[in-house]
Amino acid sequence: MGEYKRFVMEFGFGVDSHGQDPTNACIKAVKDAISRVYIIGLLEINIKDFKIDALLGVPYPESVDINRLTEAFPIKKNLSIKVVKGGLIDYGAIMEEFNDKNTEIIMAVASITVSVEV
Template sequence: MKRFIIEFGMGCDFHGQDVTKAAQKAVKDAVSRSCLSGLVEILNITDLSDGIKVKATVAVSRPDEVDIEKVKESLPVGEKEVIVTKGGLSVSGLYIPEFGDKDDTIEAALACVEVVIK
């Protein structure tokens, strides 16, 4: 297996303190800056669902609360793997109960997305 792409992304949940939402946004941010043209144009891969593994490592303040299956939905192609680790950032923001806030914190997540050719 060889890595073809490594990209980083950041995502925040400003209201609601949902680490899964922050993780999803971080993964989508990394994916949005990646183009798989080399897989098609150089390696001649015609089926992006076969022979490709996409691994997302996500760092959040409360890793045990992340819904891994929801984060996998942020990965568009390939065999999907999500690893969650302790990290990210939780900082003081605004407390607006009407927005779903439980407290005044903002949750930030950092993601590394890797595309691997099997």
Template sequence: MTERALILEMGMGADVHGQDMTKAALRAVSDAIRHSSLTLFGAYKHPSAMRVEVTIAVPLPDQVDKAAVAAALPYGMIEVTVVEGGLHDRGMGGREDITLAIAGVKAFLDTEGHGFTLDGSGSSY
């Protein structure tokens, strides 16, 4: 098996009125995947075969529903890791505080035996 990281996207999401870590995380993942049009995976005919690593950074990691984050991705075998980070802006006070989450989404696929190769520069042909 020759698994290669083919995509890395970053995203940011906010919950502006509820301090909901999962809501902010879901918005960060949505932001990340909306930056990509992944036509490459159509050539493989098996997008569910890709492995996707999601890393979420939020102020309170234990409050993120990892299953909900994984369910937000359309394809692949999803692995979700949540770490401390992001931002919790307490400037507004109470329920008006803003929570920001950052997401990194990486997609890997076994490229062995397919009709193109990846060279060291990252270009494909």
């Protein structure tokens, strides 16, 4: 097995404005990060293997549904996800029609690293 070297890093931001769901905020942060990266090199150059490491910071990390979060990644091969306490909470208004439980607005940040085996 060869050595892995970082190939690309990208960062994203996600907000769950209503519903107070940290998983939704994380999914949006992941999609924001990966929407700016097109890694054609994984197919066009001689790379043996690759891995993806995702680090997310969000309020209430223990409430994040890792299975739902995994579905946000188009490639799940060698995927490692770590969710830690971070992100931000701000306060808006309760809108019952959006299933708000309180006035919290949940914000998450994501750091996605793709490493290649050389």
